[in-house]
Amino acid sequence: GAVVSQHPSWVICKSGTSVKIECRSLDFQATTMFWYRQFPKQSLMLMATSNEGSKATYEQGVEKDKFLINHASLTLSTLTVTSAHPEDSSFYICSARGLGGGSVTGELFFGEGSRLTVL
Amino acid sequence: AQTVTQSQPEMSVQEAETVTLSCTYDTSENNYYLFWYKQPPSRQMILVIRQEAYKQQNATENRFSVNFQKAAKSFSLKISDSQLGDTAMYFCAFMNYNTDKLIFGTGTRLQVFP
Numbered sequence: 001g002a003v004v005s006q007h008p009s010w011v012i013c014k015s016g017t018s019v020k021i022e023c024r025s026l027d028f029q030a031t032t033m034f035w036y037r038q039f040p041k042q043s044l045m046l047m048a049t050s051n052e053g054s055k056a057t058y059e060q061g062v063e064k065d066k067f068l069i070n071h072a073s074l075t076l077s078t079l080t081v082t083s084a085h086p087e088d089s090s091f092y093i094c095s096a097r098g099l100g101g102g103s104v105t106g107e108l109f110f111g112e113g114s115r116l117t118v119l
Numbered sequence: 120a121q122t123v124t125q126s127q128p129e130m131s132v133q134e135a136e137t138v139t140l141s142c143t144y145d146t147s148e149n150n151y152y153l154f155w156y157k158q159p160p161s162r163q164m165i166l167v168i169r170q171e172a173y174k175q176q177n178a179t180e181n182r183f184s185v186n187f188q189k190a191a192k193s194f195s196l197k198i199s200d201s202q203l204g205d206t207a208m209y210f211c212a213f214m215n216y217n218t219d220k221l222i223f224g225t226g227t228r229l230q231v232f233p
Contacts, residue, residue: 034220043210043223044210046222095221097219110164
């Protein structure tokens with residue numbers, strides 16, 4: 001099946017710094033990627049939809065200036081948590097839809113997730 | 120807005136037995152997809168089974184099957200012959216036919232005991 005990879009898998013940073021998380025589709029081109037946030041023992045909450053070559057669409061309540069999303073190519077989307085604070089500590093997961101594929105089958109492919117800890 | 124409800128925070132089952140996880144959802148849409156995802160300790164989300172709303176026949180994937188009741192907006196997952204490797208969080212999810220936005224339930228933690 002299709003592979004989506006995230007990097008880094010775990011990052012620790014100091015409060016006030018910015019952290020970038022990458023989401024790559026390794027063996028297919030992803031026109032659309034999605035970013036989710038998952039708190040411990042909770043469900044995944046969609047943060048934003050990232051479309052290649054255009055601005056991301058953020059879900060209600062998600063600060064676009066806080067969580068910068070860039071989808072510069074068909075295989076890479078990045079999430080940058082700016083001026084991170086301890087409350088931003090969470091597990092961030094991306095998923096990707098392939099060209100003409102995922103939306104037809106209804107299947108998205110998920111990355112392994114990235115754990116962010118802000119001290 | 121669509122919502123997905125999983126009323127069982129935790130379930131347990133003995134190896135080789137059968138267990139059913141419940142899921143209900145709310146939507147005014149007629150065309151949509153329903154999914155069950157598995158999230159093991161590694162945190163990688165794995166698709167278990169998918170159901171298209173327009174199909175009356177319940178989806179089946181090996182030991183996994185669903186009971187899809189469209190009128191009741193119910194979508195339960197049955198795991199037969201449970202295995203230790205089935206231990207994981209299970210999320211029920213809804214997707215509108217025209218978007219790829221997944222709306223997840225709160226999850227059910229399944230523990231399979233030897």
